[in-house]
Amino acid sequence: MQVINIGILGLGTVGSGVVRILRDHQNKISSITGRKLVIKTVVVHDLAKKRNVDLTGINVTDKIDDLINDKDIQIVVEVMGTVTTAKEYIERLLNAGKHIITANKDLIATYGSELAELAGKNDCDLFYEASVAGGIPILRTIVNSFAADRIVEVKGIVNGTTNYIMTQMSQNHVDYQKALKSAQELGFAEPDPTNDVEGIDAAYKMIILTQFAFGMNVTLDDIEVEGISRVDLEDIKQAKKLGYNIKLVGIAKLINDRIKVSVGPVLIPLDQPLAAVQNENNAVLVTGAAVGETMFYGPGAGELPTANSVLSDIIAVTKNIVLGTTGSRFNDFSREGKQALPDEVVYPYYISLRVKDQPGQMLKITEVMTSVKASFHLILQTEIDDNYARVVMTTHEMSEAQLKEIISAIAELNDIDVIASYKVLPD
Amino acid sequence: MQVINIGILGLGTVGSGVVRILRDHQNKISSITGRKLVIKTVVVHDLAKKRNVDLTGINVTDKIDDLINDKDIQIVVEVMGTVTTAKEYIERLLNAGKHIITANKDLIATYGSELAELAGKNDCDLFYEASVAGGIPILRTIVNSFAADRIVEVKGIVNGTTNYIMTQMSQNHVDYQKALKSAQELGFAEPDPTNDVEGIDAAYKMIILTQFAFGMNVTLDDIEVEGISRVDLEDIKQAKKLGYNIKLVGIAKLINDRIKVSVGPVLIPLDQPLAAVQNENNAVLVTGAAVGETMFYGPGAGELPTANSVLSDIIAVTKNIVLGTTGSRFNDFSREGKQALPDEVVYPYYISLRVKDQPGQMLKITEVMTSVKASFHLILQTEIDDNYARVVMTTHEMSEAQLKEIISAIAELNDIDVIASYKVLPD
Incomplete structure (x- = not known):
């Protein structure tokens, strides 16, 4: 069976999990992909550190060039973290024609488009299923x-x-x-x-x-x-x-x-x-x-769940290599995005107040709500101590602008403090 | 843009949903697949029946041969139901080189392997995402x-x-x-x-x-x-x-x-x-x-959710047609299956009894449980009327064989009836 060699960049929790799953499920993966997937090289920061995963037969190095210059390695898994260094390494790896799988959400959220473009130019795959919600595909x-x-x-x-x-x-x-x-x-x-x-x-x-x-x-x-x-x-x-x-x-x-x-x-x-x-x-x-x-x-996290998502990416790349169809974007849906206008974003809100226990307080709160044309759904008052009560309310739908008005109007009142205001999801 | 022509077999709820979604989301689908997907022909049982979906520009016929013999049609969606007729039609369509998408779970559960093999022989895709849990992929x-x-x-x-x-x-x-x-x-x-x-x-x-x-x-x-x-x-x-x-x-x-x-x-x-x-x-x-x-x-069902699963299959086939990679099995994981032995299958059980309200009943039930080496986790007794009580219990893990022994032993007792016995999922 033909071999596909894999390199791993970083050997923390997820990296160790990838080594483990790939060894444990070798047969199933081969039967699906028609290829034998072999981890050839792992790049680590600290060569002396003891690892709790069996690395027999794997080349362990601290030099990124051992991945970049190895023509036998087709797929590299980046699980080292950081943004700047990881980006530089991935760019060099993509330019060397390696397909990349990463779990690095900070990197993808910040430079995803740029890296996807570079991957496309090099006919390489760039997948990152593990970057969001660990084990959930x-x-x-x-x-x-x-x-x-x-x-x-x-x-x-x-x-x-x-x-x-x-x-x-x-x-x-x-x-x-x-x-x-x-x-x-x-x-x-x-x-x-x-x-x-x-x-x-x-x-x-x-x-x-x-x-x-x-x-x-x-x-x-x-x-x-x-x-x-x-x-x-x-x-x-x-x-x-x-x-x-x-x-x-x-x-x-x-x-x-x-x-x-x-x-x-x-x-x-x-x-x-x-x-x-x-x-x-x-x-x-x-x-x-x-x-x-x-x-x-x-x-959402954990060694094996996250590693499993990395593995599903490895298998997807392998299928693409076999079929000769690498180089497509992970997500090819793209359109112009505009930010919603503040007035368009409406939710019911939960507002929690600390109120000095004296007559007329509820009237003041009601006046504030009326002045910004907002309305209550429900109010609940509970005693905190002899002097203070907690008033919590849920409102009907209103905009963020209205919410801010309410909060700043209440801030001006004596003896009433806003403790919290949260969105309420509709029933 | 190149066109891919689609035929639909059956125009019930799901068929109508496919027509609707394909028309409503034409642009997005084209931007992803690079092809224009067009429904060319729909085969229905009753040509006279009024349809509540816009069929402008679609050839409506009651002849299956209008799909089989139309060289322009590459993909056929089978949503007519039945097993025998649908199987015969799908076999003829596969032999004519059409890729098939079906929501027909009875058919796939019964003849899935056979049809998948025939599809492979003809380099055709056979997908059926909508056959299980409608809108869930x-x-x-x-x-x-x-x-x-x-x-x-x-x-x-x-x-x-x-x-x-x-x-x-x-x-x-x-x-x-x-x-x-x-x-x-x-x-x-x-x-x-x-x-x-x-x-x-x-x-x-x-x-x-x-x-x-x-x-x-x-x-x-x-x-x-x-x-x-x-x-x-x-x-x-x-x-x-x-x-x-x-x-x-x-x-x-x-x-x-x-x-x-x-x-x-x-x-x-x-x-x-x-x-x-x-x-x-x-x-x-x-x-x-x-x-x-x-x-x-x-x-799990419904016009648009199920149609959406059909559409995801259509897009998968279209991508395969574009890449020249049709003919792989939907699921290429296969291994020999053996049925578990009765003694291996153990669960906690919930058992519900109707018991005549008289002294010594609980002792009889306990004796039965002891005789098959099963044990209670919890027992709850409530009165039904003056003469009868309902006794419900959850047990510790036991095999189905043990459960059957308990039920038949209780059936032999006077004045105690088994109303139900259900598996209990562990916490």
Whole structure:
């Protein structure tokens, strides 16, 4: 059987998983592709570091040129991370005619178009299924199965760390700091969790999903991003009383053919499938004009799930090599993208207030709402202590501009503070 | 732009949906495939029947030869239903070099291998994404994204009619007959619902899923099938008290490398994603050795969802025609399949009994359980009336042989009747 040689750039969690799966499932992969896939060379940063994966027969080096100059290597898997260095390496590898598979979402979200163009010029494949929602094959599914449909919205729980934290807060009634600590102890959160908890990681994934679902390029600056670090346990409890779970959700939505992408805490009705996604799991809900709502659920990270997505890319490249059909874009859907206008983006909102307990307060709040032509759906008042009450409300649909007006008008009132304001997904 | 002509065999719900989507999304499809897809001819049974879809420019005929003999037509979509006639037509079309797309699960479950072989001989594609779980792209996902993994179990809610009925019973506390009637009024159930409610339709889909997930061919005779027509509302209520939803679930599971496929009412823990699949929706949960649990959720039927799956097949064929790569099997994973041995298949069970209210009854039940070396997990007794009580219990894992022994031993007792026994999915 003909051999296809593979190089791997980086031997962390995912790289080790790729080595493991490829060895364990060698026969099945060969029976499907008609080729024997062999890992020839692995490039690591630190040659001395002990690895907990069997590297027998694999050439381990710290020189990228050992991949670039090896004519026998046809496919390179980049799982080293970083943006600048990875980009430089991938460019050199593409120019040397290597097909590239990467799990590097920061890189693809930032330089995806540029790298895809370079890959095309070199007749190379560039696949990155593992960059979004680890073990869930969402990118290839959008390409293959929504090609004839018109996707109108993509909503995703695409960050396992924040979903773990929110689940712990909701189920065990622990506050944010405690939940974060437990996530760190279990390895679900980094020592510096900023990128995850402030929504940056989710935003990168939404950039890639937006490109696949709508054919539109957006950047981090186009996205309204809010993290979970200021989510109050009390709001999670109040939301549940009203029939919602609060989760960090990325939303990319087509409004009058313009796009709006946001990442932030959102109230999800408890009976919706997204509300049931627990702990470190991910889910992406795709709404197509024809197909309606479909949801794809699974592990968002982890050695073997992510490595499995890398392997599905390796098999796709291998089939293309066999058929002589490499060099097509992973996603060939592309159209001009315009940002939605602020007035077009309307949601019901959840607003949580800390209110000094004295007569006339509700009248003041009502006056503010009336002045911006917004209306309540529901108000719930609970005592905090002798002096303060918490008032939470859900509103009817309103624009972000209206929301901002409400918040700044309330800020001017004495004795009423806005604690939080989150989007509410419709029933 | 080059044109690819398409023929359609049958113009019911799905056929009309294909005509509609292809017209509405013409531009997007062309931009992806580089071809203009045109429906040239539609073959119908009754030329006089009024159609509620615009057929301008389409040749409508009642002669299959108008497809077979038309050299311009490259792709034929079979959505006429039936097994024998559809098989004969598809064979003639394949022999005439037409690529086939079908939504006909009965046909594929029964003659899939034979037709796939004939397609290969003629260098033709034969795709049938729409045959399982309508709008959910589950077959192509298994092929593309689980190729490197080893799937160990596929569980599915793959029949919308029965899931609608079970949801109505569970949420609105109506009995089976009432729920069936409401399903029929809404068009979710046929006037003769046998095929759906007795689990036959789900079993056909499990045959196809088993072939894709495990590469193994099973027939209807290999599958243990039980429908929902005898599910008692009371058991749904009792199960919920214990923390479960009862749903009709198809399970294909690898046990010691042998396969076991079953369809029947099953208790699903309420916090599992499958338990949250409501009404006519479908979901397929795939467990991979590497990737763990992933779930694919969406509409199981309906004009546009199903037509969208047909369209994704049409686009796949078109890409293959452009690249010159037609003639590969939809699923090229194949291995010898053996049926699991009865003793290997173990589950916890839910057993529901009608017991005459008199001293010593629980002792008799306990004696039966002890005699077959089975043990309880939990017992719940509720009064039915002055004379009878309902005893429901969940057991620890036991084999089907043990279950049968219990049921026949209880049948021999006076004053105790077995009302139901269902598998319980583990937490």
